[in-house]
Amino acid sequence: EILGVMGPIDPLFFEIRPKGEKPDQYTSKELLDQEEPLLFTYFGIKGLGEQIRMLLAEAGADYDSVLVFGSVDQEHAMQWKKRSANGLLPMISGWGISRTTPISQSGAIIRFLARKLGMYGTSVLEEAVIDCFYETVKDLADHNTLICASDPEKDYSIAKLPFATGRCVEKMLKVMPDPKDDTVAVNFAQIYLVTILMQCEATRSGCVAENLGPTLDQFCRDMVQRPRISAFLQSPACLPYTRKELEQSDSYTFDAPIIRGSMK
Template sequence: MATVRLTYFDGRGLGEIVRFILAACGIEFTETLLQERQEYEKLLEDGKLEFYQVPLLEIDGLELVQTGAIVRYVARKGGLYGHSNAEQSKIDMFYEGTRDFFDSFHLMVFQDPKEVLAKAKAKGLPRYLPVFDQALKKNGTGFLVGDSMSLADVSLIELLLIVTEYFGEETLSDYPSLKAFKSMMVSQERIAAFLKGPQRKGANTDAYVATCRTVLKLDI
């Protein structure tokens, strides 16, 4: 079997949801962790970055960029993309909602982390947590869509782990469905193994931010 390779940075960012969905689907992968500008320029020269950006996933003879396209391909391959057009549409809807929520935290690479977290706490949490809590309660299976894990659930657990990491477990105390969902998801065999394994990245560090800025020439 050909090697599945993820090219990104040695941090979470936009690459972590790709790692999560690969792990949830039981797809083993290797990583190329960018450290120098020249490595990025070589990818451009080789025509691997369609939109001049990472993450890049090389899988099944494809060179995929755009995070949404990557995770949907993997989810379809691994059977985590619903069983009907209606389910797939709902999965897309919830996935996009989690990505909107994720943007509240992803900006820490570009802006002052304290300001980003303060805004996320004041605006992001009260906007999104009730929506996902109610969606889980309404579906009634423990998952966002249907009766089994999907891309939407994998994306949501990534967010809940971020939320509780920065703001504490008590953040979910008023959201019983989310609290139960988090407990259930981190107990899933593949998710649990990923969270304990070496490919799970830590929270942002100054070194990670500096590397992103150097490689991508971010003057911000």
């Protein structure tokens, strides 16, 4: 049984191979298969890895996944710590990145994958617009507690608080791909936004509509109904939230233990 990120087990290795046809709007599997397979290493929680996993799921990408646990023997831990550019996770290699010099830092990883998969626009200007959106979503994510609060005081005059930021996100969404259309390529900033909104909803159901408004609530609903994202969310590859992520405690443990054999 796995109780959380501190579970006393060695790293777990999984081959992620989404079923069904690969979507035409993203980089083809045949092109990606010409390079060494992608290897994604992160802790056995959602955390910074969720936007990466969901992006890969939306693109229908094949990859290998290593889940690391905090109490793993230090000899094993130091193997990835020495190879990681900043000594931390997440970390990827393959798809043109050497196994001996992998890339770390979630922002660098998500941008690399987005460019590789066709989820970063088609011009330098589009990239800049998507980057602006992504950074604004990061500002929103800094205030999960306020978004999840019951009847908070909504001060729209402070730009960095989530209520004003939420309105900015709404405006930016107007020029983003429509998540209701499964034939279009959504971008990595939209993927990040839905992971933030989903975590808020898991913490307190209904809080997104109450505190950020119906537009962002509908965006979240539309994104999770995209076929490949929906399949990912219902699969064992989608890990449960920890108590810390749900603001229930300071512990990265799950509400109920996960049976190791059910994870694949």
